[in-house]
Amino acid sequence: MDNKLEKVVSLCKRRGFIFPGSEIYGGLRGTWDYGPLGAEFKFNLKEAWWDYMVQDKENVFGVSAAIFMNPKVWEASGHTQAFTDPLVECKTCHERIRADQEEEIKLHEESHKLKKEKFEWTEPKKFNLLVEAKLGVVEGDKTTVYLRGEITQGVHVNFKNVLDSMHPKIPFGIAQIGKAFRNEITPGNFTYRSREFEQMELQTYVRPDEKEAMAVFELMKENRMKWYTDLGMSRNKLRFREHASDERAHYARAAWDIEYETPFGWKECEGIHHRGDWDLSRHSKFSGQDLSYFDPETKEHFIPWVIETSGGVDRALLFFLLDAYHENEDEKRIVLKLHPKLAPYKAAVFPLLKNKPELVEKARTIYRNLKESFNIAWDDRGNIGKRYFSQDEIGTPYCITVDFQTLEDGTVTVRDRDTMKQERINEKEVLSFIKKLV
Numbered sequence: 001m002d003n004k005l006e007k008v009v010s011l012c013k014r015r016g017f018i019f020p021g022s023e024i025y026g027g028l029r030g031t032w033d034y035g036p037l038g039a040e041f042k043f044n045l046k047e048a049w050w051d052y053m054v055q056d057k058e059n060v061f062g063v064s065a066a067i068f069m070n071p072k073v074w075e076a077s078g079h080t081q082a083f084t085d086p087l088v089e090c091k092t093c094h095e096r097i098r099a100d101q102e103e104e105i106k107l108h109e110e111s112h113k114l115k116k117e118k119f120e121w122t123e124p125k126k127f128n129l130l131v132e133a134k135l136g137v138v139e140g141d142k143t144t145v146y147l148r149g150e151i152t153q154g155v156h157v158n159f160k161n162v163l164d165s166m167h168p169k170i171p172f173g174i175a176q177i178g179k180a181f182r183n184e185i186t187p188g189n190f191t192y193r194s195r196e197f198e199q200m201e202l203q204t205y206v207r208p209d210e211k212e213a214m215a216v217f218e219l220m221k222e223n224r225m226k227w228y229t230d231l232g233m234s235r236n237k238l239r240f241r242e243h244a245s246d247e248r249a250h251y252a253r254a255a256w257d258i259e260y261e262t263p264f265g266w267k268e269c270e271g272i273h274h275r276g277d278w279d280l281s282r283h284s285k286f287s288g289q290d291l292s293y294f295d296p297e298t299k300e301h302f303i304p305w306v307i308e309t310s311g312g313v314d315r316a317l318l319f320f321l322l323d324a325y326h327e328n329e330d331e332k333r334i335v336l337k338l339h340p341k342l343a344p345y346k347a348a349v350f351p352l353l354k355n356k357p358e359l360v361e362k363a364r365t366i367y368r369n370l371k372e373s374f375n376i377a378w379d380d381r382g383n384i385g386k387r388y389f390s391q392d393e394i395g396t397p398y399c400i401t402v403d404f405q406t407l408e409d410g411t412v413t414v415r416d417r418d419t420m421k422q423e424r425i426n427e428k429e430v431l432s433f434i435k436k437l438v
């Protein structure tokens with residue numbers, strides 16, 4: 001299918017998933033606003049992550065830390081230093097390379113030439129990804145702070161608070177979902193590279209032992225891949241990729257990405273990183289606080305190591321959209337085959353005819369009952385066929401139609417988005433039918 005990305009972008013705008021940020025003012029590069037269906041989809045995605053990564057687990061705790069943090073946090077974490085390299089970025093594939101690494105630049109250009117692709121570099125820039133903000137009311141006396149470049153540090157600075165309040169036994173995890181901000185040189189590919197985006201992360205604290213750390217690392221890779229495929233993402237469009245040593249972030253001792261095959265190439269969706277004791281040691285040093293863990297079994301104090309998994313909410317959402325987008329030429333319909341857990345609406349309810357009050361009243365009753373448990377769409381415009389196609393395009397798994405037979409025997413038609421098959425079930429079973437699927 002040609003131009004799949006453009007088609008998805010257009011669907012997102014047309015049907016209220018994602019709009020360009022500040023659009024009526026001409027937009028703001030690298031920012032996106034989620035519309036009614038996109039906000040619902042994003043909420044479902046984050047809920048599915050939180051359920052799987054936090055609530056289903058016995059030893060994982062959630063936090064929601066402030067976005068503004070003491071600027072010393074970013075000195076300790078290494079971000080104020082480690083992101084100030086002079087970089088050039090390839091305008092074709094957005095790979096960034098340090099401007100002084102001539103050999104690597106040459107190799108990169110060769111790889112494009114081989115594929116008969118053009119390449120062009122941005123001007124070198126001394127470049128820090130952190131976004132600055134000014135905090136305070138008195139002009140001239142404002143403090144420069146950073147909008148967080150990763151949500152991770154909000155977890156590590158609360159390590160001691162979680163230890164003292166929850167008394168977890170190692171190994172344990174602290175999770176967070178929230179916004180991060182980066183001064184990306186070239187935002188692009190729709191929401192793929194944005195300047196404001198959301199991350200979902202789990203930091204697992206383990207004993208400082210390579211074997212134990214790598215066992216958690218491997219388990220995390222497996223778990224995270226399973227999460228995407230359990231929610232319907234095609235396994236053959238997903239792969240693992242190990243970072244080369246010169247590609248790893250300053251904090252990482254090992255790093256693997258989960259990548260998705262997009263129309264613009266294999267792209268990072270999530271990173272699994274072995275951060276060693278980098279974060280806690282540095283925060284301990286910079287804050288002067290003891291951030292060690294006391295193991296009551298071995299009576300030892302130590303700084304735990306961290307295995308992190310860090311996924312992008314917006315990237316996952318975009319990849320789920322790309323994966324779910326299907327065009328059916330024969331039936332002339334567009335279908336978003338989203339997992340029911342992710343779909344913005346779990347079902348749509350229609351009266352067969354808009355001008356028959358007894359049908360409308362019955363359908364409204366079913367709609368209101370279902371709406372107490374799920375997000376449900378109502379549609380009484382146009383003919384039934386058009387309503388089906390309209391719901392297919394936004395990924396609604398089931399359409400429930402109230403017709404004249406409903407008034408006689410209490411059954412409704414349930415039509416499946418993917419197979420287009422219809423069956424009649426009793427109106428009293430509709431709620432449990434949808435519950436089972438979601």
Ligand code: GAP
Nearest residue numbers: 150152192193194197269270271310311312315
């Ligand atoms: N705490 C580790 C960390 O932040 P990262 O690889 O820089 O690691 C993790 O980012 C994830 O955040 C990425 O895999 C991606 O899904 C998402 N992400 C990073 N930069 C992004 C951007 N500019 N726009 C959208 N998502 C982004």
